[in-house]
Amino acid sequence: MGKASKRTAIEPTREQNYPEWYQQVIKAAELAENSPVRGCMVIKPWGYMLWENMQRVLDRMFKETGHKNAYFPLFIPKSYLEKEAQHVEGFAKECAVVTHSRLEMGEDGKLHPASPLEEPLIVRPTSETIIGEMYSKWVQSYRDLPILINQWANVVRWEMRTRLFLRTAEFLWQEGHTAHATEEEAWEETRQMLDVYADFAENYMAMPVLKGEKTEGERFPGAVSTLCIEAMMQDRKALQAGTSHFLGQNFAKASDIKFLSDAGELQYAWTTSWGVSTRLIGGLVMTHSDDDGLILPPRLAPSQIVILPVIPKDEHRGPVMEACESLRKELQAIHWVDEQHLSVELDDRDLRGGEKVWSWIKKGIPLRVEIGPRDLDSGSVFVGRRDTGEKTSMSRDEFVSKVTSILDEMQDGLHRRAREFRDANTRNIDSREAFYEFFKSEDTGGGFAWSHYSGEPELEDQLKQDLKVTVRCIPFEKDPEPGTCIFTGKPSRQRVVFAKSY
RNA sequence: CGGGGCGUAGCUCAGCCUGGUAGAGCGCUUGCUUUGGGAGCAAGAAGUCGUCGGUUCGAAUCCGGCCGCCCCGACCA
Numbered sequence: 187m188g189k190a191s192k193r194t195a196i197e198p199t200r201e202q203n204y205p206e207w208y209q210q211v212i213k214a215a216e217l218a219e220n221s222p223v224r225g226c227m228v229i230k231p232w233g234y235m236l237w238e239n240m241q242r243v244l245d246r247m248f249k250e251t252g253h254k255n256a257y258f259p260l261f262i263p264k265s266y267l268e269k270e271a272q273h274v275e276g277f278a279k280e281c282a283v284v285t286h287s288r289l290e291m292g293e294d295g296k297l298h299p300a301s302p303l304e305e306p307l308i309v310r311p312t313s314e315t316i317i318g319e320m321y322s323k324w325v326q327s328y329r330d331l332p333i334l335i336n337q338w339a340n341v342v343r344w345e346m347r348t349r350l351f352l353r354t355a356e357f358l359w360q361e362g363h364t365a366h367a368t369e370e371e372a373w374e375e376t377r378q379m380l381d382v383y384a385d386f387a388e389n390y391m392a393m394p395v396l397k398g399e400k401t402e403g404e405r406f407p408g409a410v411s412t413l414c415i416e417a418m419m420q421d422r423k424a425l426q427a428g429t430s431h432f433l434g435q436n437f438a439k440a441s442d443i444k445f446l447s448d449a450g451e452l453q454y455a456w457t458t459s460w461g462v463s464t465r466l467i468g469g470l471v472m473t474h475s476d477d478d479g480l481i482l483p484p485r486l487a488p489s490q491i492v493i494l495p496v497i498p499k500d501e502h503r504g505p506v507m508e509a510c511e512s513l514r515k516e517l518q519a520i521h522w523v524d525e526q527h528l529s530v531e532l533d534d535r536d537l538r539g540g541e542k543v544w545s546w547i548k549k550g551i552p553l554r555v556e557i558g559p560r561d562l563d564s565g566s567v568f569v570g571r572r573d574t575g576e577k578t579s580m581s582r583d584e585f586v587s588k589v590t591s592i593l594d595e596m597q598d599g600l601h602r603r604a605r606e607f608r609d610a611n612t613r614n615i616d617s618r619e620a621f622y623e624f625f626k627s628e629d630t631g632g633g634f635a636w637s638h639y640s641g642e643p644e645l646e647d648q649l650k651q652d653l654k655v656t657v658r659c660i661p662f663e664k665d666p667e668p669g670t671c672i673f674t675g676k677p678s679r680q681r682v683v684f685a686k687s688y
Numbered sequence: 689c690g691g692g693g694c695g696u697a698g699c700u701c702a703g704c705c706u707g708g709u710a711g712a713g714c715g716c717u718u719g720c721u722u723u724g725g726g727a728g729c730a731a732g733a734a735g736u737c738g739u740c741g742g743u744u745c746g747a748a749u750c751c752g753g754c755c756g757c758c759c760c761g762a763c764c765a
Contacts, residue, residue, distance in 0.1 A: 193726080224757085252699055277764070314765090345764065346689090353764070406765095426765065463765050496724055540726045547725085568724070575723090688765095 191423040194477035195548050196314075204425055205420040207322045211471055212350050214548040215480040223353030225348040229464070232549060235353065236490030237358065237439050241320055243390050243486075244462065244526070245358065253334045253362060259318050261307035261341075265411040266315040269440040273314065276407020282309040282355075314408070314459055317363045319442030325455060328367045330377070335425055336362040340501070351468035352425075359463035365443055365455040372456035376432040378414045379460040383428035391466065391603035393473045394608055396634075396683060400661025403646050406459075410434035411611040416658045416683065418608040421471035422632040423636060424685040427469050430460035436482050455596050468688075473604050480550030481572055483600050484593040489529040491589070492551050494542060496558030507534065510557050513567070513582065522590050537668075547572065552596055555585070573599055612636065614681065618672050625653040625686070634658070634685050638678035640671035649684070658683045 196214060212218055217233030229237065237572030245255070268274055271613050284307040286299030288569065310316065310501045321333055338360050348354050362379060366372040380397055387395045395415035405412045409431040416424050433522065436445070438454040445454050450488055474481040493511045497503050510532055517530045531541060532550070554570040561567055562670050570577045573596045580588075611633030616619045624635055638643070649655050659682070 195726080240716090276764090341765090343764070346762090347764095357765075359765075428764070461765070465765055494724095498723060537726065539723050543724090544726050556724060560724075 188677065195479050195544055196477050196564070199282060199477040200420060207477070208348065208468075208472060210550075211475050211479050215471075215550055217467065217471070217480070220350070221356075225345060226315070227350050229352050229358075231468060231487055233467060235481070235617075236470070237464060240386075240390075241360070241464060241487045244382075244386055245336075245338075246524070246601050247386065248336050248360075248362065251334075251382060253336045253364075253515045257339070258313050258320065259335055260310055262310050262313070262316045263309055267308055268410045269315060269318075271438075272407035274438075277311045277319075277320045277343075280345060280465075281311055282344050283307070284309065284343045307528045307568040308612075310339070311341055311343045312459075312461075313337065313339070313341075313361055313542060314363065314437050314457075315441065318437050318443060318457070321363075321365050321455070321457075322441045325365060325443050328445050328447050331365060331367045331445060331455060332371065334362075334375075335364070336360055336685060349468075351464055351471070353465075357464050361460050361461045364456070364458045365438070367445065367455065369445065369456050372434075372458050372572045373432055374494035376411070376413060376430050376460070380415065380430040383430065383460075383462060385413055385416050386462075387417065387427055387466075388396045389600065390483065391470055392485075392597055392604060393469060393475070394601065394605040396661050398660060398661040398683065400429075400659060401641065401646065401657045401682075403414060403643050404656065406431045408433065408436050408440075410436065410673070413563060414659055416685075417469055418604075418611065418626040418634060418685070419469070419688070420475075421472070422608065422611050422685070424634070424656070424683075424687040425465075425469045425472070426687065427466060428460070433457045433459060442444045447557070448453060474600050475550065477550035481600070482550040482552060483553045484597050485523055487529075487552055489531045489551055490522075490593055491528065491555060492531040492533055492546050494533055494539070494546070494554060494556045494651060496539060496556055496561075498559065502559045504557065506557060506564055509562055510534075513555070513557065513586075516586055517589065519642065520586075520590060528589070543570075552593060555588070571596065573603075604683065608634070616669075616672060621672060622653065623686075625655050625684075632686060634683050636661075636681040636683055637672050638680075640674050640676035640678050640681045642674070645673055655684050656685050658685045660686060 196207055196210045198206050199597040215232060216230050217236070218227045221228045267277070288299070288301040289297040292298045309674055324330060324333065334442045339531060340356055340358050342356050345353050345355055346684055354684040362366065364372070364375050366375060382384055384395050384397050393555050395417045396417055397539070398413070400412040400414055406429065413430045414426050415428045417427050435454040435456060438458050444452055445455060445457040470486070473635045474483065492509045497506055510581065513528045514532050517528050520523045520528045522528055535542065543554065550572060551574050556568040556570070565582055567582050568579050569585060611669070613624065613633065613635055614622055615635045615637045621635060621637060625632055646657060660680070661683055662687065663680060669678050670676065670682065671678045
């Protein structure tokens with residue numbers, strides 16, 4: 187097996203061509219593929235199950251923090267979007283516009299839009315304006331506040347260049363929209379939801395994230411402040427994995443969300459919005475996967491375990507399948523994290539052994555259990571771990587009793603590995619020269635640079651031009667240490683995090 | 689939106705320059721031998737060559753229009 191073991195399931199490898207590797211991992215894992223519709227992807231069952239698991243966990247977290255789900259229209263009248271000036275500026279270029287309501291068959295045998303709409307409809311790029319419109323009707327008194335609503339939806343942003351999961355014209359997400367009586371309460375909500383996202387990223391995705399605030403240039407259009415979580419991918423680029431916006435009274439003024447306070451004064455509400463999207467799946471892929479394909483954290487994997495029957499001769503089929511079925515039943519009865527049952531696949535497809543094994547490696551399933559005639563005789567199972575590649579034979583009973591602790595260990599191991607990678611590629615950088623050097627050495631360098639920075643937007647433009655580097659966030663720090671900006675020498679309150687980004 | 693490239697079997701592509709019966713690899717189907725980390729042999733199915741028009745006895749091949757896709761530059765969860 188000497189030469190065979192060198193072959194990787196995914197070509198090219200991460201080192202050879204990272205973007206192409208990413209595409210190939212998704213293809214090999216059957217997460218998604220490009221569709222005939224420009225910029226829009228098809229999410230396949232294995233990928234969609236992953237999304238459903240993310241939804242399940244996040245939805246529970248949202249409800250535990252007092253939110254309820256609702257649904258608002260896909261279409262937004264153009265005039266609504268026009269209400270908030272910065273919002274318009276931010277989104278206008280990427281809006282899909284519906285202008286007609288009917289198709290008629292022309293003499294050329296083709297369908298033509300026939301009936302122009304009085305007012306064009308925008309396919310939502312985000313729903314602040316339409317939701318604000320409804321909130322303005324629902325809010326009269328301070329007794330109507332807060333409103334804490336989330337929606338699971340699709341949105342459309344007409345992007346020029348798209349990449350599966352990371353940036354597609356249509357994507358799935360959740361958007362929370364809340365309205366509050368006081369500024370302080372809205373701020374608290376903004377921070378709370380960022381904490382929810384960070385909790386989810388760290389403890390379910392096993393993806394370490396930095397929490398912080400966006401600079402003016404990276405802020406959500408129309409927001410007073412945008413908070414974010416930022417993760418490092420294996421190519422050392424940053425991925426914005428979630429955002430939580432403090433909108434101040436900007437959208438309340440635009441949508442006329444007013445209420446009478448307990449003192450009888452008419453006031454504008456304070457609003458927030460926050461979201462994560464199917465982009466998280468891209469982040470998951472790029473955080474953990476290796477040159478043999480996807481690696482999934484057990485807590486979010488569509489299934490934790492696949493059982494692979496080994497049937498050398500037809501006479502083995504009955505006993506082996508029986509053993510597999512009984513093991514599956516026993517494993518499925520086990521409760522694991524959040525009282526969820528373990529999810530177990532039994533792959534009895536008529537494929538050769540090696541091919542079948544590799545298909546599951548590429549799909550990133552945490553544990554593979556092979557059961558053949560020899561195992562039946564010895565009462566053992568053969569277990570392969572996706573995270574370490576380790577393969578061991580152990581007694582069936584031992585496996586059943588240890589399986590949840592093995593999964594916990596894998597979950598922790600992935601998180602630790604990702605955090606160590608990030609930390610190894612994070613530096614405090616204290617001079618302009620060192621900064622440029624850090625980001626210019628394409629192959630060996632790059633990563634997160636923590637540097638003092640005085641915050642001029644022109645400076646950010648310059649760095650973006652020179653190095654494609656931007657401020658990812660102004661991190662939340664316990665004791666920010668003041669210093670001087672490495673570019674201008676002006677005083678700086680704290681270090682900010684720079685990186686190349688997706 | 690500017691620059692470059694490409695449309696031929698399910699996929700990746702050759703054939704085009706120099707017009708003459710549509711090709712390969714992978715995948716798929718069937719059979720036999722195999723099966724504990726990517727099997728071997730044999731047989732088979734599969735394409736109006738993106739589209740519309742022109743030149744020609746004859747066009748995947750030459751010419752023109754159109755459509756679609758990919759890559760590179762300014763924006764983004």
